[in-house]
Every structure is written in structure tokens, then in C-alpha cells.
Amino acid sequence: MSQAKGWGIRVIYPLLGLTILAVIFIVHFQLTLAVQVQSHIQQQRLIAEQGKQLIETDLSELVSDLQVLATLAPVNTLAQKGSLQIMAQQFLAVAKNKNHYDQIRVLNPFGKELIRVDRRLGPGLTPAHLLQDKSGRYYVNDMQKLTESEVYLSPLDFNIEFGVVETPHRLVLRMGRALYNDNGEKVALLLVNYDGDRLKRHLQQIESTWPGGRLMLSDDVARLLPSQPDPLPSPLIQAMANQQRGLIQHNDFSWNFIGIRLPNKIxxxxxxxxxxxxxxxFRNQLRSNFWREQGGFYTLLGLLVVLSSIGISQLVIRNSTIKQLHDREKSFRKILERLPLAAVVLDRDFQLTFVNHAILGLFNLPRDGELPENDFAALVDIEECPLVEKRVNLAFDKGIAPPAFKAHLQVSGERRLINWHASLIDTSDGPRLALIGEDLTEHETQQAQLHRLSRAIEQSPSMVIITNIDGIVEYVNPSFGLITGYSMREIIGQTIRVLKSGRVLSEVYRQMWQTLQDGREWVGELENLTKAGNPLWVRVSIAPVINDHGETTHYVAVEQDITAEKALQASIAEEQAMRQRNDQMAAVGRAANMIAHDLRNPLSSVKMSLQMGRKRLNATDPDTAEIFGIALDQVTYMEDILSDLLSYSRPNQLQPEWIAINPLLESQILSLQGQIEQNNLTMNQSLALGLPTIYADPTKLRQLLQNLLENAVQAASEVDNGWVNVKSELRFTPKGQKLIISVENNGQPVDRETADRMFEPFFTTRAKGTGLGLAIVRRILDQHRAQCRVQALASGGLLLEIEFSLAAG
Structure with missing residues (x-):
């Protein structure tokens, strides 16, 4: 391509793009302007409508007030003494409530003022010597022609006093009517001067809501309110004379007018x-607004159009240059000969007209050798031959090179996969198809291996995770999402630390990272968390991925879910611990049972003797009798200890049934009412309604609740203002519904060691006590497979929570 033609393309394309953009800009501008003008015209109509409603309202109020004033006038007794004074006072009262009336006047039928109420006097009555004769005024002449039912309305006018226009000028609108007596005689004229400036202010108030526009009121002679410095255009005046409403466009002005229809009696x-x-x-403002809002966009768009056009023109020039270069390739064969890639040239009949040294080398043939077949189709794999023939024929028929294709060649028993790129060339013998191929045999083998490995990873039940050296996840297999709950989209790009549970020692992680940074594999077990927050135990093998330069680029982790295995181990350990504890408790129980049986009978004899001795000495020797009583209390205390020992040593078999927990709690609280009142304690109950029943032994459950409540009452009795809170509720947990019983007291502070040991047999912190009450509670809980949580309160006392699973057996 010549240089001049190239520069022509570079200039034409940007100019064409800018021309199209200019047309779009003009159309957009005209449409936007038309829409906005129409919107302003609509607003103009609404403003005119508001002005019309305002005028009609004011005139309607004026007519109504005039009617009220007419009813106040004593038309039949007007000539009588005092009638005018009474009427003046009534009009004065009206004027005080209607401060927009400049004057309220009563004139005789010839125009002489009889009464004038003037707003400027307070309002007040004008003195008689200041009353004027208005017989020469136009409005008096017009009012003298009124019938009894007609009302007179004057044009807008300036007020005149004593024949001179009042200054400063005040616009007034006069409305009046003739007053007739019962005999049909005209006795007076009633005239009200309405404040025109008030009407002007109302119009200006509406006008202020319409920036840039004007609102005016016109009468027959085109008097304007507010005043307009320029006269109304003649087309507007003519349209107003012929139409009730309309829109006139004149000299870029937009005039909208609406006529006010007055009642026929006016x-x-x-x-x-x-x-x-x-x-x-306003049109200039719309143009400015459009450029301010859209100018930046169109400027940027124009820049993009210019840049895009330059890019397109460069692409066109480049393609044209490439085509010309192809046409000038006269030494094509020499180039193919020097290529390190396999190259052949075919004619229309698939006959090889050229092969280079590289393709001979692929099949271990000498450089001066030749392929065993001159027919290219005979060398192609029989299954792929139809596709190759179709592409070659299409190239010759359409005159365009086919897209790249892959085909296997078999030469001397050796099979190679080659990716062929085709190009049509012109020779003296006609068109030929040049095929340049890249040997993909080794690549195909590697891809097959990678595919098998990928499938194995994708289908592996174990989790496979690949991260960069900073621990950022780059790949996870499907098993990861199934086990952890995290989707691939959620975890990719996140640090692997999102799985940490916080329950693994930091030393374990430190050793793991040290091992990996040393280039060695790390194997261990970790406790993680799933997306739902559930524990996830995994057996982990992490290995670094090292590149050809000996640098670690990634880490690959294979993790096996062993949560169930850990749970089974924990269950087995718990069973073994329970069995060992039961064996120990059984041995202690047998010893306690033997001791209790051996001591019970002697204690009974001692108790009986002490009771008899105290009874005999009560009258003769009170001091000795008191000593007998103290000894008797100690024997009773020893019997209680023996009862606890026997109860602990004989864990009877459960006899479960479906029972409600709240009645049991209420009965046990009631049985302790004496101790509660004696120690001045507060017992608070919060028992949830509608709790489900539980499958438990009622006798043992009663003993459990009694021991818990007695222990809480004893603890609360040791402090001032002691209290005990008892609560039952239904709680939803990830492991199902649980029935919770909590007993809380504000006794003495309890340290951690005491809280941990309080369920051990014979452990007690009180001077009197066997230390078996809570041990019996523990045994009953174990028999029912229930759980107990102990929490020492910071303010003193304990909170014990009993948890029953809602499942039969």
C-alpha cells in the first residue's frame, strides 16, 4: 500500500466517525430541547391555572362579602336618625376582620358619600367633613344603572382622593351594588375598594415558584398586574379577544392565557x-443546561471515536500490507525448507509437491530421503482422513485457508500427532495449499496424563487444596465443598486460615510452616471449622511444589475427613472413663454399704438410750438433759451420713416413664419452703409453659432436684439477701432439642478447683456434710445420659445447668 493511500485512510476514518457522532449529538440535542420546552410549557399552563384559581377565589370572596354587607344595610330605615351610625359600626366591625378592603362606602343614589370605613384610619370612620362627592366618577355612573340583583366590578385603577391620584400609587379593584328598599326604590350605593396590591402579591407569590417566568392579570384595556414594562404583542391581544384560552409563540416568547368567567350578574x-x-x-438556559450535562460525555465520546477510528484504520492498513506481503512471497519454498517445523505443500489431488527436512526428521528418515507415500491422504490416520479431505477441498473451492486442525500421520509404523496450519499460495502451476505442522505427540501424552490426574483429584473423596506461598487458595476439588460447605467461588482467593478453629496450638502451625519452608512434607491432624461452624477434624498431608529453579511456588494439601473417627474415639474414651468411674464408685459403694450396715444398729441403740435419758432428766437435771440433746443431734447427723452412704452405694436400676419436669420442680421447691423462710431467702421461679415430657425415672429425678435445690439453698443461706433462681426452658441446638433446668444462687464465691471437684464423692467445703449429694446427682445424670455444666459467677455463687436430650430411652 502506498504512503499516500495509508494517510488517506488514517484521515477518512476519524472524520467519518466524528460526522456520525455530530449527527447523533444534534438529534439528541433537538429531542431533549423539544421535551424540555414541552415540559416548561406544561408548567406554564399549570401556573396560569393557579393564577386563574387565585383570581376566581378572591373575586368569589369579594362577592360574598359584598352580599354580607348588603344584608347589614337597613335599606327601609336608612333615612331615620341613627341608622347610618349603626350601619357604620357594623361595617367597621367587618373591616377589622377583612384588612384587604381599603374602603367600605355607602353613597346616596347620586354619588355623595354617606359612610366611609377607611383601612388607613385603623380602620376607622372618615369624619363627615372629609366625605366626598363621587358623582362624576365612572364607576358611580355605572352603578347607577344596576338592578337590584346585579353586582358591579370595576377595572384595575389607581385610587383618587379629591380629584387627584393618590401617591404613592395604590391599585384598587372596586365592587359594588345598588341598595333597594321594599318598595323597589334605590336608596343607596354600596361600594367596596379591594386592595389591588394584595392581588399583586398573590400573583408574585405564585410567580416565585416558577423561576424565569412571569404571571400577569389583564383586563379589557390590557392593564397588567404586576405591571409589564413592554406592551402585550398584538397577536396575543387578538387571540385573547377571540378565545377563552390559548398558547401564542411570538418573538421566542411563549404566552399562555386563560380567561376568567364571571357570573352573569356581574x-x-x-x-x-x-x-x-x-x-x-429560558431556551438559552435549556441549551446551556444540555451542554453542561452532556458536553463532557460527548467530548469523551468524540475522543473515543477518534482513537477507535485511528485503531481501525491502522488495522485496515496492516491487513492490506500483510496481503501484499503474501503476494510477494516468491521464495516460499526456501523459507519452508529452513523451518524447524514440519511443512508440506499439496495440490488439489492431495499429492505432495514439497516436504521439508523437519518432517523427515520426525519419522527418523534421512534428510535426502522421502516419505513412503506421495499421497498425503494415505499418510493420515484412516479415521481422521475424511475431516482432512473436507478441509483441504474447502480451501481450494472457497479460495480461503481452512482453520488449524490436528491429524495423526503414520510413517513406517510410527504414529505422530501434528497440529497443522494451512495457507493458500499461488504458483506457476496453480494454487497450492501449504501445511505447517507442530509435533504435539509429547504434548498429547502429557495432556492425557494431566487429564487422568485431574480426574483423579476431582473424584477423590479426600479434599485437595492448592495455595500460593502466602496461603491464598487457588484451587479446591469438589470434595472440599461437600465437606466444608464452602463453594469454590467463596474460597478461591481467600486465605486457608478461614478454616482455623482456634483450638489448635500455635506451636503446631509454627512447626508446620517451618517444615514447609524447609521444602519438606508435613503430616499431621488439625481441628478446623466448617462454614456452618461445626468442628472438622482432618488428617493432613501438605507438600511444597518446587519449580525448575528450586523455588517453592505453591503448596498442595490432601486432607482426609476424620471427624467421625475422632467422635468415635471420644465416645469410646468416654465409655471407658464412665466404666472405670462406675467400677471405682461401685467399690466405694460396697465399702460404704458395709460400713453403713455395721454402724446403723449400734447407732439406733445409742439414739434410743439418749432419748430415754433426756426424757428422764428433763425434770430433775436440765443441764444434763441438754447435753443428752446435743449428743442426740450428733447421732441424727451420723444417721443422715449413713443414709447418704446407703443411697450412693445402691444405684438401683432405672424405671423410666414419660414425666413433666415443671410439677417435679414445684413440689421440690415447696418441700424446701421452711428452710427458705427460716433463712429469709428469695426463691425466683421461671418455668416455661408447654415443655415436652422427658423419658426418665421420676424417683431418681426427684432425688436429683432435691439435692440440687438443697445445695443452692444452703449456699444462699451463707450470705445476706440470699436468693435462688430456678428456670426451665426448651433450647434448640445443632444436636437437636434440649430440655434445660438451671439452678442459680448468689452464695460465697467459688474458685475453679472447687467447681471442678464438687461432683467428686465425699468432697465438701462445709463443716457438716457427707460430700455425696452432688456425687449422687452425677450418678443419676450419667444413668440418664444427661449433661451438667457448672459456672462460677463473678459476683459470687454458682450456676448449674442440667441438659436432657428429648429422645426416648
């Missing part, structure tokens, strides 16, 4: 029009 100024005007500046 005479005088009956044509009022509300006009809303949009000046030409």
Missing part, C-alpha cells in the same frame, strides 16, 4: 385574563 369589567409568559432566555 356588570362593568367582566373580561379578565391570566397570562403566563416565558421569555426567550
Amino acid at each position: 356588570r362593568g369589567q367582566t373580561n379578565w385574563t391570566v397570562i403566563s409568559a416565558l421569555p426567550p432566555s
Whole structure:
């Protein structure tokens, strides 16, 4: 391609793109402007409508007030003495409540003022010597023509006092009616001056909600309120004369007008029009807004168009240059000969017209040798031959090179996979197809091995994790998601530390990382957490991945889920510990049983003797009788110890049944009521309603609750303001529903060692006590496979929670 043609392409493409963008910009601008203009015109109509409603409301109020004033006028007794004064006072009262009326006047039928209530006087009554004769005024002349039912409305006008326009100028709107007596005689004229400035302020208030626009009121002679410095255009005046409402566009102004329809009984100024005007500046503002909002976007878009056009033009020039280069390839064969890749040239009949040294070397043939077959189709694997023939024929038929394809060649018993790239070339003998191939045999073997390895990893029941040297996850197999609950999307890119449970010693992790950083494999067991927060025990083998330079690039971890195995080991250990504890307790029980049996009978004889002795000495020797009583209390204490020993030494078989827990708790609390009151304790109960029944031995459960409550009452009795809280509830846990009984007291502080040992037989912190009460509780809990948690409270006392699983047996 010539240099001039290249520069022409570089210039034309950007110009074409910018032209299209300019057309889009103009269309967008015109459409946006039209929509916004229409929106402003709609707003203009709404503003005019609001002005119309305002005027109609004010005029309606004025007519109504005029009617009220007319009813106050004593038309039949107007000539009588005092009537005018009474009427003046009534009008004055109205004026005080209606401060928008400048004047309320009563004139005789010829225009002489009889009464004037003036707002500027407070309001107040104008003195008689200041009353004026208005007989020459136009509005008096018009009112003299009114019938009894008609109302007069004047145009907007400036107020005139004593024949001179009042300054500062004050706009007024006059409304009046003729007053007739019962005989049909006109006796007076009632006239009200409405404050025109108030109407002006109302219009300006509406106008303030419409930035850039004007709102005006016009009468028959085009008087404007508020005042308009320029006269209304003649097309607008003509349209207002012929239409009730309309829209006029003139000199870039937009004029919207709405006529006000007055009742038929109103005479005088009956044509009022509300006009809303949009000046030409609003269109300029819309244009400025569009450029401010869209200018940056179109500027950026124009830059992108220029850059894209330059890129496209460069691509066009490059493709054209490549084509010309292909046309000038006269030494193609020499190039193919020097290629390290396999290269052949075929004619239309699949006959080889050229082979290079590289393809001969693939099959261990000498450089000056030749392939055993001159027909290329005969060398291709028989199953792949139809596809190769189709692609070659398509290339010759369409005149375009086919896409790359893979085919196996078999020469002298050796089979090689070659990836062929085809290109059509012109020769003196006609078109030929050049095939340049890359030997993929070794690559195919490696890919097959990688595929088998990948399938093995994907289908492995063990978790396989690959991370970089910082522990960031780059791959996990499907088993990882099934076991941990984390999807591949959630875990990829995260650190493997998200699985840590926090229950593995930091020393274990330190040794693991030290081993890996030394380039050695680490094997061990770790306790992790699943996504749901459940424990996950894994047996781990982690090995570093080392590249050709001896650098560690990744770590590969193979983890086997041994959670069930760990749970089984824990269960077996627990069973063994329970069996060992039961054996120990059985031995202690047998010894305790023997001691209890051997001591019970002698103690009974001693007790009986002491009782008889105290009874005989009560009257004769009280001091000795008191000593006998103390000894008798000690014997009773020893009997209690023997009872606990016998109870602990004879763990009867369970006789379970379905029972409700709350009645048992209430009965045991009631049995301790004497001790509670004696020690001035507070017993708080919070027993949940509707609890399910549990399958347990009621006798043993009663003994368990009695021992727990007695222990809590005794602990709370040792402090001032002691209290005991008893609570039952249903709790939902990951292992199912649990029935919870909690007993809490505010006794003396308990240290950790005491809390850990309090269920051991014969362990007690009290001067009197066997230390078997909570040991019996532990035995009953073990028989029911229930759990007990002990928590020493920071403020003093203990919290014991008993947990029963809601399952039969």
C-alpha cells in the first residue's frame, strides 16, 4: 500500500466517525430541547391555572362579602336618625376582620358619600367633613344603572382622593351594588375598594415558584398586574379577544392565557385574563443546561471515536500490507525448507509437491530421503482422513485457508500427532495449499496424563487444596465443598486460615510452616471449622511444589475427613472413663454399704438410750438433759451420713416413664419452703409453659432436684439477701432439642478447683456434710445420659445447668 493511500485512510476514518457522532449529538440535542420546552410549557399552563384559581377565589370572596354587607344595610330605615351610625359600626366591625378592603362606602343614589370605613384610619370612620362627592366618577355612573340583583366590578385603577391620584400609587379593584328598599326604590350605593396590591402579591407569590417566568392579570384595556414594562404583542391581544384560552409563540416568547368567567350578574369589567409568559432566555438556559450535562460525555465520546477510528484504520492498513506481503512471497519454498517445523505443500489431488527436512526428521528418515507415500491422504490416520479431505477441498473451492486442525500421520509404523496450519499460495502451476505442522505427540501424552490426574483429584473423596506461598487458595476439588460447605467461588482467593478453629496450638502451625519452608512434607491432624461452624477434624498431608529453579511456588494439601473417627474415639474414651468411674464408685459403694450396715444398729441403740435419758432428766437435771440433746443431734447427723452412704452405694436400676419436669420442680421447691423462710431467702421461679415430657425415672429425678435445690439453698443461706433462681426452658441446638433446668444462687464465691471437684464423692467445703449429694446427682445424670455444666459467677455463687436430650430411652 502506498504512503499516500495509508494517510488517506488514517484521515477518512476519524472524520467519518466524528460526522456520525455530530449527527447523533444534534438529534439528541433537538429531542431533549423539544421535551424540555414541552415540559416548561406544561408548567406554564399549570401556573396560569393557579393564577386563574387565585383570581376566581378572591373575586368569589369579594362577592360574598359584598352580599354580607348588603344584608347589614337597613335599606327601609336608612333615612331615620341613627341608622347610618349603626350601619357604620357594623361595617367597621367587618373591616377589622377583612384588612384587604381599603374602603367600605355607602353613597346616596347620586354619588355623595354617606359612610366611609377607611383601612388607613385603623380602620376607622372618615369624619363627615372629609366625605366626598363621587358623582362624576365612572364607576358611580355605572352603578347607577344596576338592578337590584346585579353586582358591579370595576377595572384595575389607581385610587383618587379629591380629584387627584393618590401617591404613592395604590391599585384598587372596586365592587359594588345598588341598595333597594321594599318598595323597589334605590336608596343607596354600596361600594367596596379591594386592595389591588394584595392581588399583586398573590400573583408574585405564585410567580416565585416558577423561576424565569412571569404571571400577569389583564383586563379589557390590557392593564397588567404586576405591571409589564413592554406592551402585550398584538397577536396575543387578538387571540385573547377571540378565545377563552390559548398558547401564542411570538418573538421566542411563549404566552399562555386563560380567561376568567364571571357570573352573569356581574356588570362593568367582566373580561379578565391570566397570562403566563416565558421569555426567550429560558431556551438559552435549556441549551446551556444540555451542554453542561452532556458536553463532557460527548467530548469523551468524540475522543473515543477518534482513537477507535485511528485503531481501525491502522488495522485496515496492516491487513492490506500483510496481503501484499503474501503476494510477494516468491521464495516460499526456501523459507519452508529452513523451518524447524514440519511443512508440506499439496495440490488439489492431495499429492505432495514439497516436504521439508523437519518432517523427515520426525519419522527418523534421512534428510535426502522421502516419505513412503506421495499421497498425503494415505499418510493420515484412516479415521481422521475424511475431516482432512473436507478441509483441504474447502480451501481450494472457497479460495480461503481452512482453520488449524490436528491429524495423526503414520510413517513406517510410527504414529505422530501434528497440529497443522494451512495457507493458500499461488504458483506457476496453480494454487497450492501449504501445511505447517507442530509435533504435539509429547504434548498429547502429557495432556492425557494431566487429564487422568485431574480426574483423579476431582473424584477423590479426600479434599485437595492448592495455595500460593502466602496461603491464598487457588484451587479446591469438589470434595472440599461437600465437606466444608464452602463453594469454590467463596474460597478461591481467600486465605486457608478461614478454616482455623482456634483450638489448635500455635506451636503446631509454627512447626508446620517451618517444615514447609524447609521444602519438606508435613503430616499431621488439625481441628478446623466448617462454614456452618461445626468442628472438622482432618488428617493432613501438605507438600511444597518446587519449580525448575528450586523455588517453592505453591503448596498442595490432601486432607482426609476424620471427624467421625475422632467422635468415635471420644465416645469410646468416654465409655471407658464412665466404666472405670462406675467400677471405682461401685467399690466405694460396697465399702460404704458395709460400713453403713455395721454402724446403723449400734447407732439406733445409742439414739434410743439418749432419748430415754433426756426424757428422764428433763425434770430433775436440765443441764444434763441438754447435753443428752446435743449428743442426740450428733447421732441424727451420723444417721443422715449413713443414709447418704446407703443411697450412693445402691444405684438401683432405672424405671423410666414419660414425666413433666415443671410439677417435679414445684413440689421440690415447696418441700424446701421452711428452710427458705427460716433463712429469709428469695426463691425466683421461671418455668416455661408447654415443655415436652422427658423419658426418665421420676424417683431418681426427684432425688436429683432435691439435692440440687438443697445445695443452692444452703449456699444462699451463707450470705445476706440470699436468693435462688430456678428456670426451665426448651433450647434448640445443632444436636437437636434440649430440655434445660438451671439452678442459680448468689452464695460465697467459688474458685475453679472447687467447681471442678464438687461432683467428686465425699468432697465438701462445709463443716457438716457427707460430700455425696452432688456425687449422687452425677450418678443419676450419667444413668440418664444427661449433661451438667457448672459456672462460677463473678459476683459470687454458682450456676448449674442440667441438659436432657428429648429422645426416648
